[in-house]
Amino acid sequence: MLQEKIQQYTEEIARFTPQSSEDVEAFRLKFLVTKGVVRTLFDEFKSVSPDLKRELGKTLNEFKQAAENKYKTSQEQFASASQASKREAEDLTLPGEGFVFGSRHPLSLVRKEIVEIFKKLGFTVAEGPEIEDDWHNFTALNFPPEHPARDMQDTFFIKKQDGNDIALRTHTSSVQVRMMENGTPPFRAIMPGRVYRNEAISARAHCFFHQVEGLYVDEGVSFADLKQTLYHFVQELFGEDTNVRFRPSYFPFTEPSAEMDISCTICKGNGCAMCKGSGWVEILGCGMVDPNVLENCGIDSGKYSGFAFGMGIERITNLKYEIKDLRLFSENDVRFLGQFETELI
Numbered sequence: 001m002l003q004e005k006i007q008q009y010t011e012e013i014a015r016f017t018p019q020s021s022e023d024v025e026a027f028r029l030k031f032l033v034t035k036g037v038v039r040t041l042f043d044e045f046k047s048v049s050p051d052l053k054r055e056l057g058k059t060l061n062e063f064k065q066a067a068e069n070k071y072k073t074s075q076e077q078f079a080s081a082s083q084a085s086k087r088e089a090e091d092l093t094l095p096g097e098g099f100v101f102g103s104r105h106p107l108s109l110v111r112k113e114i115v116e117i118f119k120k121l122g123f124t125v126a127e128g129p130e131i132e133d134d135w136h137n138f139t140a141l142n143f144p145p146e147h148p149a150r151d152m153q154d155t156f157f158i159k160k161q162d163g164n165d166i167a168l169r170t171h172t173s174s175v176q177v178r179m180m181e182n183g184t185p186p187f188r189a190i191m192p193g194r195v196y197r198n199e200a201i202s203a204r205a206h207c208f209f210h211q212v213e214g215l216y217v218d219e220g221v222s223f224a225d226l227k228q229t230l231y232h233f234v235q236e237l238f239g240e241d242t243n244v245r246f247r248p249s250y251f252p253f254t255e256p257s258a259e260m261d262i263s264c265t266i267c268k269g270n271g272c273a274m275c276k277g278s279g280w281v282e283i284l285g286c287g288m289v290d291p292n293v294l295e296n297c298g299i300d301s302g303k304y305s306g307f308a309f310g311m312g313i314e315r316i317t318n319l320k321y322e323i324k325d326l327r328l329f330s331e332n333d334v335r336f337l338g339q340f341e342t343e344l345i
């Protein structure tokens with residue numbers, strides 16, 4: 001009979017004194033799950049004769065309530081018990097859990113290395129805006145008005161305004177101009193920063209990348225100073241067995257101009273895929289600051305001379321770490337980014 005069963009189970013519930021959280025779970029499985037006692041009794045209740053339904057329904061609901069209450073209080077009892085024992089087990093003298101640090105971006109690591117080398121030579125670090133006007137990015141640097149670099153193909157223009165367009169800087173050479181305009185020689189600084197060009201994104205080109213510009217202006221600065229400074233830089237960065245060579249080149253803002261190659265860091269000059277078999281890889285452009293540029297910035301080109309150079313941080317990083325796809329630098333894949341940090345912050 002249903003009534004007797006309810007009676008029996010009610011007593012069982014009243015007697016139930018769990019000793020562990022496993023007992024509580026066993027209680028739940030016996031009484032409260034879909035095929036448990038409570039549901040089974042409700043199913044039986046459906047076939048009880050109507051005259052008994054009223055009385056029995058009430059008892060059955062009370063039984064259900066009792067089962068649920070018992071489960072709830074037992075559960076709370078063990079939850080707080082386990083927390084209390086956990087607290088007792090805590091040893092406050094143990095060292096804390098370590099933080100998981102992120103890692104530095106490979107471009108930041110290489111930029112830092114470059115900056116450190118030049119700092120030791122007495123170069124300061126300067127920065128400038130990424131949104132530039134035509135004067136600082138082109139005109140002051142001796143770019144003739146029809147120079148193809150001004151073309152929409154290469155430059156992201158923000159605003160066209162007759163002779164003084166606003167654009168994303170295409171190189172960090174603009175910071176040279178700002179520095180020379182706002183100070184007096186001597187200048188000895190490097191200028192790291194992000195630059196933008198309107199290029200299709202591929203393994204070998206990107207619409208933004210990073211450069212480090214260098215500028216040294218004083219009385220009597222010569223091409224010999226340029227060569228020795230850059231030779232020292234390369235030996236510090238890539239090792240003493242690295243050779244350099246200078247090839248004549250052209251930039252509007254330097255005269256004479258050169259491109260500097262280093263002996264391939266991967267095959268040591270024997271010829272490989274990175275250097276396309278030549279044994280040499282180009283890493284930077286450089287030259288003696290064109291007197292026109294000095295004059296544009298208010299510096300007496302009769303008294304002062306200087307050298308300048310500019311390199312791509314991505315290119316140097318590719319050589320140092322043999323990275324073959326530029327896109328990896330901006331995809332934020334932690335599997336890639338986590339490989340480079342060698343020191344703890």
Ligand code: DAH
Nearest residue numbers: 171173285286287308309310
């Ligand atoms: N601005 C040049 C570029 O983006 C790099 C460069 C070449 C910078 C020669 C210089 C320099 O300062 O003297 O390709």
